[in-house]
Amino acid sequence: MAEPAESAETPAPKKSKKKLFVLVGALVILLGAGGAGAWYFTRDTGAGKPEAAAPKVPVFLALDTFTVNLQDGEQYLQLDITLQVADQAQIDAIKLHMPRVRSRLLSLLSSKHPDELMSPEDKKKLTAEILAQVKQPxxxxxKPQQIEDVLFTSFVIQ
Structure with a gap:
């Protein structure tokens, strides 16, 4: 009967530490990959910042047709003008003060002689004068209005 006691006292065979090292190694690799993935997807790439090279979308405001008698008394000017402005807020401000804008431009246009409006250089000068009138506070x-350009969409002298 001594034999069963001996078998109970014999230690169980030790589990291999090789499996433990494999599991710990796999866990370290998974945690490292997860950390690298989290870093990659959460890093600041500047995607939220506006790009300096992105073109700005133009904003236009077409004004009603202007018809004025010119200084010679026999000819008139019929003119359609479109303004390129900085943003929608500028359009709202100009529309709010449209009687003032039209008054300024009618005074300017009616002060011209037909020979002051014939050449391309004359039209560039008129563009600059219109720009100055509309930009006035x-x-x-x-604050002055932020007008980027004045465009003629119709220009008739009769």
């Missing part, structure tokens, strides 16, 4: 000590 609407209120005393107000």
């Amino acid at each position: 609407f209120e005393p000590k107000g």
